[in-house]
Amino acid sequence: MSIFTRGFGGRRDADGVTLPPGQHLTDGFPVLSAGPTQYVEPEDWAFTITTETDAKRTWSWDDLLQLPNEDVEVDIHCVTRWSKLATRWRGVPVEAFFEDSESEADYVMAHSYGGYTTNLPLEDLLDGKAWLVHEYDGGPIPAEHGGPVRLLVPHLYLWKSAKWLSGFTMLIGDEPGFWEGFGYHNYGDPWREERYAGD
Amino acid sequence: MNPPSEHSSNALDGSAAAGQFAEVFAVDVSTVTVTCGGCNAPAAFAEQHAFIAGPGTVIRCRGCDHIVARLVQTPDETWLELSGSASWRFPLTPPPS
Amino acid sequence: MTEAAARTRGKLGSPRPTWFPARLVGLRSETATARTLAFEVPGWPGHLAGQHVDVRLTAADGYSAQRAYSISAPTDGDRVSITVQEVGGGEVSPYLEETMELGDQLEVRGPIGGWFVWSPSPDAPVEQPVLLVAGGSGVVPLMAMVRERARSCSRAPFRLVYSVRSPSEVLYAAELAERAANGDGLRVDLIHTRNGPADGSRPVGRITAADLATPSDAGWPDNPRPRAYVCGPTAFVEHSIRLLLDIGYSNSNIRAERFGPSGG
Numbered sequence: 001m002s003i004f005t006r007g008f009g010g011r012r013d014a015d016g017v018t019l020p021p022g023q024h025l026t027d028g029f030p031v032l033s034a035g036p037t038q039y040v041e042p043e044d045w046a047f048t049i050t051t052e053t054d055a056k057r058t059w060s061w062d063d064l065l066q067l068p069n070e071d072v073e074v075d076i077h078c079v080t081r082w083s084k085l086a087t088r089w090r091g092v093p094v095e096a097f098f099e100d101s102e103s104e105a106d107y108v109m110a111h112s113y114g115g116y117t118t119n120l121p122l123e124d125l126l127d128g129k130a131w132l133v134h135e136y137d138g139g140p141i142p143a144e145h146g147g148p149v150r151l152l153v154p155h156l157y158l159w160k161s162a163k164w165l166s167g168f169t170m171l172i173g174d175e176p177g178f179w180e181g182f183g184y185h186n187y188g189d190p191w192r193e194e195r196y197a198g199d
Numbered sequence: 200m201n202p203p204s205e206h207s208s209n210a211l212d213g214s215a216a217a218g219q220f221a222e223v224f225a226v227d228v229s230t231v232t233v234t235c236g237g238c239n240a241p242a243a244f245a246e247q248h249a250f251i252a253g254p255g256t257v258i259r260c261r262g263c264d265h266i267v268a269r270l271v272q273t274p275d276e277t278w279l280e281l282s283g284s285a286s287w288r289f290p291l292t293p294p295p296s
Numbered sequence: 297m298t299e300a301a302a303r304t305r306g307k308l309g310s311p312r313p314t315w316f317p318a319r320l321v322g323l324r325s326e327t328a329t330a331r332t333l334a335f336e337v338p339g340w341p342g343h344l345a346g347q348h349v350d351v352r353l354t355a356a357d358g359y360s361a362q363r364a365y366s367i368s369a370p371t372d373g374d375r376v377s378i379t380v381q382e383v384g385g386g387e388v389s390p391y392l393e394e395t396m397e398l399g400d401q402l403e404v405r406g407p408i409g410g411w412f413v414w415s416p417s418p419d420a421p422v423e424q425p426v427l428l429v430a431g432g433s434g435v436v437p438l439m440a441m442v443r444e445r446a447r448s449c450s451r452a453p454f455r456l457v458y459s460v461r462s463p464s465e466v467l468y469a470a471e472l473a474e475r476a477a478n479g480d481g482l483r484v485d486l487i488h489t490r491n492g493p494a495d496g497s498r499p500v501g502r503i504t505a506a507d508l509a510t511p512s513d514a515g516w517p518d519n520p521r522p523r524a525y526v527c528g529p530t531a532f533v534e535h536s537i538r539l540l541l542d543i544g545y546s547n548s549n550i551r552a553e554r555f556g557p558s559g560g
Contacts, residue, residue: 002354003317005402007395009355024359032253036264037209079254081359144209159254179254183271183278196273208530212554214409215364218313218350221408227310230410245411246552291306 020190026082038164048167051103074154077190091133094125105170113164117177157188210248232288237265310410329382342371343407345444350405363388366437370444381433416450423452431528462491
């Protein structure tokens, strides 16, 4: 038996913008985390791609800024049902890190400082679909929102956009990350409402 | 990485998550003594650190941040993981004398 | 174990909290930005001072949101009261603070929390003194303890150190002043961090170790050592705990409940 509460309900429409099914608009920017906020100074930050043969390549903060950076404006959708429209970020398209890659792997495990992981097909990170971002709304990304550098993959639920990004591991075979192995969908397309394992 | 001293933890107390865990336990788990599988330190569930409001709830050892429990509630299932705990001890109330 | 041992063994404590329908039957404004909501909860099993409930709101389309609130008054049949402080944003607090009307319904799960609780010890030869440290709306569960102490006629020495930004934010101001004036062992000390009263004896500023040290005229026994309950936003609680450890409290005598960065 469910009790409905009079007068309670979230905003569903967005002045003509269609939201993915089951999502509601938010004006804020909720901070959701599986663990303590990580505090990494830009000068201490490093991003390492480890291939399936264990070859490693590392970029520093300065390297990141030297790569082609662009401004992007995207809608973001969290599996906990909030969506935020027209968020503005600045960063480097992920394909820039794969230009000289000799990896033949099709899957990536993204790693965060602090131990969080999330898995994605490599093709969902290329061709203008994803960025390593270091600015939000015109300024440095606050630590609570994943700064100094986070992954941004707006076409999937936001748990795939790993905060405090520290590296990618290339995988020949797909493996589930932190939430994918524990109740959540392996892929996470908000437009097909792929929230949970078995959806 | 531990936060610099001027930053405050974003953790809540375990008691904030006790309601969710009530779905799958026979008791309110706030007073359970949870021994961390990482550092072996015991503390009440209520004293451990809870991270709620993400896709799921994560309980971490207040001493070393090791994950001692995870809980996810989907429409069809509840997932529970306790592999990071060395033990859970449930106190009994004394029988009426 | 043997049958005899099984017969005399205790039962698992702390009954499992479950969901109950709740109807709003009372409203009381506490400050310009906070009000107390009293619910009628048929079947409520009763609760201890310091415990909380999860409050769940469900919209007509099935969307639901949930938040934890401390119970503000001791157990009283099927009555469960919470005090809600307006916080910027959020989904549940604005509804409870502004929209909900008498007769409206929601669901509560509880009682939750067997750790951050206080009960009188009528059989103890000397009752343990209690220091309550409140940051803003962290005073709510501590007020339940103050009210429980009065209701049970406990003689446990109680001291509430209550930190607020300004006098207009003090919850239960009149009641606290009245109870403290009773002379029955409750002392209330207010800490103002931004604006103080004109006749304030303490300079405006953040809580310090001196604020928490047992006053020399308190008359507290040497044994048992006092127990501290600290409640409020995370930063306040962590700072207060550090101060308590500095002045000689041990971890085993400190119980804390953190609300997170946004407060209760």
